[in-house]
Amino acid sequence: MAVEPVTSLSGRMPDQAPESLRRPVSAQAAETAVRLEAVRKVFGETEAVAGIDLEIADGEFFSMLGPSGSGKTTTLRMIAGFERPTSGRILLHGRDVTGVPPFDRDVNTVFQDYALFPHMNVSENVGYGLMVRRVDRAERDRRVTEALRMVRLAGFGRRKPSQLSGGQRQRVALARALVNRPRVLLLDEPLGALDLKLREEMQIELKVIQQQVGITFIYVTHDQEEALTMSDRLAVFSEGRIEQVGSPADVYERPTTPFVAGFVGTSNLLRGDVARAVIGSEGTFTVRPEKIRMTDPDTAAGDDELFAMGEIRDVIYLGSDTRYVVALDAGGELVVTQQNLETSSMEVLEARGRAVRLAWKRRHVLALEGGPSAGEEEARRNP
Amino acid sequence: MERSPAARLLLRLTTAAILLFIYLPIVLIVVYAFNTNRVPTWPPAGFTLEWFGRAAQSSEIRASLSLSIQAAIGATLVALVLGTLAAFAVHRFSFFGRETVSFLVILPIALPGIVTGIALATAFKTIGVQFGLLTIVVAHATFCVVTVYNNAIARLRRTSRSLEEASMDLGADTWQTLRHVTFPSLRTALLAGGLLAFALSFDEIIVTLLVAGPQQTLPIWIFNNYLRPNQAPVVNVVALLAIALSVIPVYLASRISSEAAGVPR
Ligand SMILES: Nc1ncnc2c1ncn2[C@@H]1O[C@H](COP(=O)(O)OP(=O)(O)O)[C@@H](O)[C@H]1O
Ligand SMILES: [Mg+2]
Numbered sequence: 284m285a286v287e288p289v290t291s292l293s294g295r296m297p298d299q300a301p302e303s304l305r306r307p308v309s310a311q312a313a314e315t316a317v318r319l320e321a322v323r324k325v326f327g328e329t330e331a332v333a334g335i336d337l338e339i340a341d342g343e344f345f346s347m348l349g350p351s352g353s354g355k356t357t358t359l360r361m362i363a364g365f366e367r368p369t370s371g372r373i374l375l376h377g378r379d380v381t382g383v384p385p386f387d388r389d390v391n392t393v394f395q396d397y398a399l400f401p402h403m404n405v406s407e408n409v410g411y412g413l414m415v416r417r418v419d420r421a422e423r424d425r426r427v428t429e430a431l432r433m434v435r436l437a438g439f440g441r442r443k444p445s446q447l448s449g450g451q452r453q454r455v456a457l458a459r460a461l462v463n464r465p466r467v468l469l470l471d472e473p474l475g476a477l478d479l480k481l482r483e484e485m486q487i488e489l490k491v492i493q494q495q496v497g498i499t500f501i502y503v504t505h506d507q508e509e510a511l512t513m514s515d516r517l518a519v520f521s522e523g524r525i526e527q528v529g530s531p532a533d534v535y536e537r538p539t540t541p542f543v544a545g546f547v548g549t550s551n552l553l554r555g556d557v558a559r560a561v562i563g564s565e566g567t568f569t570v571r572p573e574k575i576r577m578t579d580p581d582t583a584a585g586d587d588e589l590f591a592m593g594e595i596r597d598v599i600y601l602g603s604d605t606r607y608v609v610a611l612d613a614g615g616e617l618v619v620t621q622q623n624l625e626t627s628s629m630e631v632l633e634a635r636g637r638a639v640r641l642a643w644k645r646r647h648v649l650a651l652e653g654g655p656s657a658g659e660e661e662a663r664r665n666p
Numbered sequence: 667m668e669r670s671p672a673a674r675l676l677l678r679l680t681t682a683a684i685l686l687f688i689y690l691p692i693v694l695i696v697v698y699a700f701n702t703n704r705v706p707t708w709p710p711a712g713f714t715l716e717w718f719g720r721a722a723q724s725s726e727i728r729a730s731l732s733l734s735i736q737a738a739i740g741a742t743l744v745a746l747v748l749g750t751l752a753a754f755a756v757h758r759f760s761f762f763g764r765e766t767v768s769f770l771v772i773l774p775i776a777l778p779g780i781v782t783g784i785a786l787a788t789a790f791k792t793i794g795v796q797f798g799l800l801t802i803v804v805a806h807a808t809f810c811v812v813t814v815y816n817n818a819i820a821r822l823r824r825t826s827r828s829l830e831e832a833s834m835d836l837g838a839d840t841w842q843t844l845r846h847v848t849f850p851s852l853r854t855a856l857l858a859g860g861l862l863a864f865a866l867s868f869d870e871i872i873v874t875l876l877v878a879g880p881q882q883t884l885p886i887w888i889f890n891n892y893l894r895p896n897q898a899p900v901v902n903v904v905a906l907l908a909i910a911l912s913v914i915p916v917y918l919a920s921r922i923s924s925e926a927a928g929v930p931r
Binding site (some may be wrong): 414416456 | 828829834836846850905
């Protein structure tokens, strides 16, 4: 039995997806794959999903991002058919599947704990969906081999799941789902159990596989970086509701609520007296840390710039960047990130306590809808 | 933990004394089964296999051995079916009084055998069932169910719910999921539970005495014969057989259980 050697990252990228795993490109490119209409789910006293509407296009890499307990998994399980919505409708490619059991839905799931069958070997695991659907033996073997090759586990077919590493199990789970050519693939924090390095590799790999097979991916994660780098679009969840839906750039650059501003990136909120003093108007505003220029207190600001004076309270050296926490004279604080163009770690760390002037372009100030920010909500929940 | 040499010695001696206390009488029976002397005397007078021959020739012993094995197999099969069903019901469905049912299934093993025996005997008489193999099987099944149920429910609780969900997700209906995923993951638990049930049934005597009627299981035969002086060595041989037939299943069951526990899911 040939065991594939582990080579460099680029050498380990999946081959072209085999023909049998690719979905035919649909005639209407922007057909709706999944549609949720006012979907609610209540468990006893808990309202896990508090009424969401969502449309996911065919072939899209769509992420559900949100803190733990925000209802992402429950939403995914309703799409898979494991939970029945308390109210609302779920449509898959135009068909109402609200009461349809999981085995009659053209959807497959990659579980967070992989859920590989321990008494079956890798081939049997991957071929399970074909076996229960009575695909004949020869066809099954061919497709299993292809699927294993795509996740770079050719030659691992005879192993038991207990003889595989975490990353390999993850790939088997992926192959087991993809081999059925589902129209929609659901992934619940599929990389959660992997270490950082493997995680980053798998992120790239998943994205490549998704583009090759052209299947709609719905990807649940609590990691904002993962959601931003991988998705075509994403939905930000909080307390069973969707706060915002949009492209990564939309959500990052133009958060519409304080929660999104806080959860995606660093919040940098200006509100109340501070907003009045710095921005000159009432409301809640945010500025992204990387949009702020930090200079000597006596440097003049540009015409289209707003500014605030403050003192560096904290310095976090991040290698390529440094993050400064600046206490504003007007009250409150802002986080500023600056590239380490010429500065060294020594110089950077000496900056603590220095008086500085912060300046940013007017157009980088975003007005947010009212309400508490993610940070405050966190504090309220775990005092 | 560091212990002083004296403490360590004391601990070893105590352990040895306890093991000796438990196993010496059993060793004695084994030795006497090979003793040429008809009455148990120490030291053994000589080595012989005569008593084994006598035991093998006794039609009474053969009949009681056969009855014991039939009863144990019957009780084990009934226990496997009922224990598995009960475990599924309690694990899968939440119904009113679920905890109570779970408790009631386990209770027979704690009830005094004499009480169970009298109750069952009375019940059998009331409905007019002939005492014999059938009544023994039913009576034994009441407590054999416990070992199967306990093993099965422990395994069901340990098996991830997402395995069944994964199966359904991949297109298997409820029946296919049961057949290809749930049942196979239960197999070793049922084997272990069944072996324990067999051993439990094989050496039971109190309940059996009350529901066996004129029939003699192996333990009843021993009980009826061990006081007869001229039978003593043959009784020892039969006891040896009884030990083997209950220890081997228990040993196998514990091997199976520890192997199943050692395999990472
Ligand atoms: N089966 C269940 N029974 C009761 N409460 C549940 C169940 N599943 C989820 N919940 C609750 O619903 C809320 C949302 O959970 P979940 O969808 O798992 O969130 P997430 O995946 O975003 O972490 C949580 O408060 C959780 O405790
Ligand atoms: Mg979750």
